[in-house]
Amino acid sequence: MYRRQSASLDDDVINTSTFTAFTITEREQVSPTAFVITLRPSAWVIPQGLESGRVGEDGEPAGFLSKRIRDAWRHGLWSVEIKQPQLQIARHYTPLPPLPISADSPSMEGKSTLESGHVNEAKAIRTEKAGRITEDRDEQADLRILVRRMDGGEMSNYLSRQRVGDTLWLRGPHLGFDVFRRLGDRSTDGGGTEIGDVGGQRGVVFLAGGTGIAPALQIAHKLLDDKECSESGESRPHISILWANRWGADTLGREQIPSPRSKSGGWFRFWGRQGTNNPSADLQEKRKQPGEELASSLALQIQDLKRRHPSHFKISYFVDEERLFIKAHDVEAALASTNSSSLSAGRESSSSSFSIDRNCIWHSQKAVEFLPDDNDASRSSSPDPTCACTCTPKVGLGTTVARPGVNLVCVSGPDGFIEAYAGAKRWHDGNEMQSAIRGLLGLIRKDKGKKAGEWLVLKM
Ligand SMILES: Cc1cc2nc3c(=O)[nH]c(=O)nc-3n(C[C@H](O)[C@H](O)[C@H](O)COP(=O)(O)OP(=O)(O)OC[C@H]3O[C@@H](n4cnc5c(N)ncnc54)[C@H](O)[C@@H]3O)c2cc1C
Known part of the structure; x- marks a missing residue:
């Protein structure tokens, strides 16, 4: 039943x-x-699914296999380009993390819609990754992209006119900053013994404007849900998102007063129920429940993250039309709470465990300012010695820090949003450089100095 053709030379x-x-x-x-x-x-x-308008329903597996996309999810931050064929323009878009599939979902193997060859392929990959539910889900999930239609925007208006069954042209994945590496992580002493839980004491504060929420959720997915890097309990990084939108209608997942008519369990009942193997179909069925709140898949996804990671995932909403703007004290509170949750885990703060080398492109703000792009994957694999981390553990603490890291403040959204909070990126020699930290974060840095803690700011 699957029409699977070779999509590119390397398959x-x-x-x-x-x-x-x-x-x-x-x-x-x-x-x-x-x-x-x-x-x-x-x-x-x-x-047939398209003709009947039932794509993604009736237990049809919601996904496909792609090594590149699986690797992109493992990397963390990534985007794809979508092309507008008439105008020959392309823009970047950031896939939202896959919707959670309940652990008791029936596996894909049993589905008659898969041809036996593909069942074997799926089985082989699953066998290789036995027990890694998240990875299986990531490598198979359909891509979901949040798009805001901009007044006069060529690409976003083109996308808003497309309907189910229409074709879009994609290129990628384009890998972004390696948040996991910049934060530092659990590592070994070379003999396989764990000697540090460095990533566990870090935190990310994420200032998101509008659709800038998508990379924030990619980071949450990587740090909290990816089996490869998520640790149990307090050792996981803490993520605090400050999400700014123009209109209240865009504040998806914000706490709402439950309607008196809604049944117990509310939105969360969706995730807890016995699922099919298709999150989209589950969601559609959930929406059909009479008398319940009508919530979008993205609202449910954010609520689900809060429910599963109550002490590690926090999101605060700011709305222009309610005159609720992100102010210095909101950012400082997020920085402080992330820092204090690190300290309450009984470990030293990032800055005290190693010395940041001014020239380190991974952890020094000064060096990051001159990076030509956000492509950390190419820097990681580069033999160029200037691409290596040059930070050193402080004397006496060498055995506790295997891979240095630093807390992060990420800023993502329209250009004006990034400029207001972190200063504009700058074009130089055809590259978009990070450039100096200005805007609100620049002011906080100036005012508080070291008291605000050591934070690396990344503009996305
Ligand atoms: C790495 C990366 C990832 C991105 N991910 C997403 C995504 O997941 N979803 C998404 O909708 N957009 C995303 N964008 C923005 C997207 O690439 C387009 O710029 C956007 O859709 C507008 O394109 P357009 O052709 O419609 O508008 P244009 O004709 O290019 O611009 C119209 C106006 O809209 C402003 N504008 C551009 N993008 C935004 C925005 N997101 N919010 C508010 N104002 C904006 C521009 O400054 C301009 O004034 C991403 C951009 C980058 C660089």
């Missing part, structure tokens, strides 16, 4: 140089100006 469904066809399998209006489109490589779409 992956996506690559960074040529655009390949993806089909819109679902479209969800999440606010008056924003929508989520779900995409699957056209080579993996069941034509």
Whole structure:
């Protein structure tokens, strides 16, 4: 039943140089100006499903296999380019993390919609990664992208006109900053013995404007849900998102007063119920429940993160129309709470365990300012010695710090938002450099100095 054709020369469904066809399998209006489109490589779409308008329902597996996309989820931050074929323009978009699949979901193997060859392929990959539910889910999930329709915006208006069954052309994945590495992580002494739990004491404060929420959720997914780096209990990093939107309607996942008519369990009942193997179909069924709040998949996803990580994931909402803006004291409170949760875990703060080398492109703000792009993956694999971390453990603490790290403040959103909070990025020699930290974060840094703690600011 699966129509699976070779999508590119190396047989992956996506690559960074040529655009390949993806089909819109679902479209969800999440606010008056924003929508989520779900995409699957056209080579993996069941034509009958599209004709009947039932793509993603009836237990059809919601996904496809792609090594590049699986690796991108493991990296953490990534985007794809989408092309507007008439105008020949392309813009970047950031896939939202996959929707959680309940652990008791029936596995894909039992589904009659899979041809036996593909069952074997899926089985082989699952066997290789036995027990890693998150990775299985990531490598198979359809891509979901949150788009805001901009007044006069060519690409976003083009996307808003596309419907289920239409084809979009994608290129990527383009890997971004390596948040996991910059934060530092648990490591070994070379003999396999764990000697440090460095990542566990770190925190990320994320200032997101509008659709800038997507990379914030990618980071949460990587640090809290990825089996490869998420630790149990207090050792996980703490993530605090300050999410600014123009309109109240865009504050997805914000706490609401439960409607008296809603049944017990509210939104969370969706995640706890016996699921199919298709999160989209689960969601559609959930929405059909009479008398309950109508919540978007993204609102549910944010609520679910809060529920599963109550002491490690925090999101605060700021709304222009309610005159609720992100102010210095909000940022300082987020920095302080992230820092104090690190300290309450009984460990030293990041700055006291090693010395940041001014020239370290991974941990020094000065060095980061001159980076030509956010492509940390290429820096990681580069043999160039200037691409290595040059920070050193402080004397006497050498055995506790295997891979240095630093707390992060990330800023993502429209150009004006980034400029207001962290200062504009700067074009130099055809590259968009991070440039100096100005704006509100620059002021906080000036005012508080060391008291604000050591934070590396990344503009996205
Ligand atoms: C790495 C990366 C990831 C991105 N991820 C997403 C994403 O997941 N979802 C998404 O909707 N956009 C995302 N964008 C922005 C996206 O690439 C486009 O710029 C956006 O859709 C507007 O394109 P356009 O052609 O419609 O508007 P344009 O004609 O290019 O611009 C119209 C106006 O809108 C402003 N603008 C551009 N983007 C935004 C925005 N996101 N919010 C508010 N104002 C904006 C521009 O400054 C300009 O004034 C991302 C950009 C980058 C660089």
